[in-house]
Amino acid sequence: APSDPDLVERARAAKEALGGNVFVLGHHYQRDEVIQFADVTGDSFKLAQQAAARPDAEYIVFCGVHFMAESADILTGDHQRVVLPDMAAGCSMADMATASQVEQCWEDLQRVGVADVTVPVTYMNSTAAIKGFVGREGGIVCTSSNAERALRWAYDQGEKVLFLPDQHLGRNTMVREMGYSLDDCVLYNPHKPNGGLTDDELRNAKIILWKGHCSVHGRFTLACVEEMRRVDPEVNILVHPECTHEVVEAADYVGSTEYIIKALEAAEPGSSWAIGTELNLVRRLANRFPDKKISFLDKTVCYCSTMNRIDLPHLVWALEELVAGRVPNVITVDERTASYAREALDRMLALP
Ligand code: CIZ
Ligand code: SF4
Numbered sequence: 001a002p003s004d005p006d007l008v009e010r011a012r013a014a015k016e017a018l019g020g021n022v023f024v025l026g027h028h029y030q031r032d033e034v035i036q037f038a039d040v041t042g043d044s045f046k047l048a049q050q051a052a053a054r055p056d057a058e059y060i061v062f063c064g065v066h067f068m069a070e071s072a073d074i075l076t077g078d079h080q081r082v083v084l085p086d087m088a089a090g091c092s093m094a095d096m097a098t099a100s101q102v103e104q105c106w107e108d109l110q111r112v113g114v115a116d117v118t119v120p121v122t123y124m125n126s127t128a129a130i131k132g133f134v135g136r137e138g139g140i141v142c143t144s145s146n147a148e149r150a151l152r153w154a155y156d157q158g159e160k161v162l163f164l165p166d167q168h169l170g171r172n173t174m175v176r177e178m179g180y181s182l183d184d185c186v187l188y189n190p191h192k193p194n195g196g197l198t199d200d201e202l203r204n205a206k207i208i209l210w211k212g213h214c215s216v217h218g219r220f221t222l223a224c225v226e227e228m229r230r231v232d233p234e235v236n237i238l239v240h241p242e243c244t245h246e247v248v249e250a251a252d253y254v255g256s257t258e259y260i261i262k263a264l265e266a267a268e269p270g271s272s273w274a275i276g277t278e279l280n281l282v283r284r285l286a287n288r289f290p291d292k293k294i295s296f297l298d299k300t301v302c303y304c305s306t307m308n309r310i311d312l313p314h315l316v317w318a319l320e321e322l323v324a325g326r327v328p329n330v331i332t333v334d335e336r337t338a339s340y341a342r343e344a345l346d347r348m349l350a351l352p
Helices: 005-019 044-051 066-075 099-111 128-136 149-159 167-177 200-203 223-231 245-250 257-266 279-288 310-324 333-349
Strands: 022-027 040-042 059-063 079-081 118-123 140-142 160-164 185-188 207-210 236-239 272-276 293-296
Touching: 005 022, 022 044, 022 066, 022 310, 044 059, 044 066, 059 066, 059 310, 066 079, 066 128, 066 333, 099 160, 099 200, 099 207, 118 128, 118 149, 118 245, 128 140, 128 333, 140 149, 140 333, 149 160, 149 167, 149 272, 160 167, 167 185, 167 207, 167 245, 185 245, 223 236, 223 245, 236 245, 236 257, 257 279, 279 293, 279 333
Parallel strands: 022 040, 022 059, 059 079, 118 140, 118 160, 160 207, 185 207, 236 272, 272 293
Antiparallel strands: none
């Protein structure tokens, strides 16, 4: 639906009144009505880098989810404040690994005698507390575009990896990109004692995958890939590595958000593509490239509901509060957590 013209005008006027004092970041999964006001769009990695690119902007309005706003706070100066237009815009995957659960897992690894040789690696899609734990224990953050490089770095530091919180990105990278077998991976379930594993399983695994997943990408199925190929034998199936291992194995191409965008930019006119990632992004790409047949991999999967909480009314509210001299919904990470998290982020930024 087209956005309400009154709200569009209010957002435009508020942004103009704030001038260079506000910098609006928009994640690729945001609604069109919000994206039209973003100064920069990107995936979580690009937005974290971009947040620091405008040190003069006092306010960073982050149109994305909570963990991304935390990363922006960690990577920007003390004088800058990060505003999340709706505090309920969380991420179910990030919430699947709490600090106390991960500390418990680390104790399990200490008890069986392997914590010293285990390097924790966390996906960007995790809370600041988890990034802080990982930094404290000498580990690294990764994104879906550098997971392989981060894992290779981790195996240079130790023998085993604890991979948080997305089991699918960890498994897909190990097996598909690095040639490990499924038997090298075990799944740690934080709701069971010892993760639901025997001491020997914990000791012998090459990688301990946290039992977390994305509630959007985890829903694409092998059956929908097969159905797409039946309907259109020429179709190219392109999916994000947060999809399950069987979906990734059945796809033609696998890659991060920025990879998906570049692949469609480079695709031949007339070529056919079915995309397994968030629906706002797929819709926008289909509109942007009308000469290519771009469809959504599975009609039963829908938007990321928490990303979609940031809508035009929430953005207008946040901007108008700033104009009125109030600073709503500020996201701050305490300095101790932030400094450990920054170490884990800096190790990622230093990857070759
Ligand atoms: O921004 C990203 O890298 C992704 C894939 C975000 C998400 O929420 O899945
Ligand atoms: Fe979290 Fe998945 Fe939504 Fe991304 S798409 S914010 S990983 S639930």
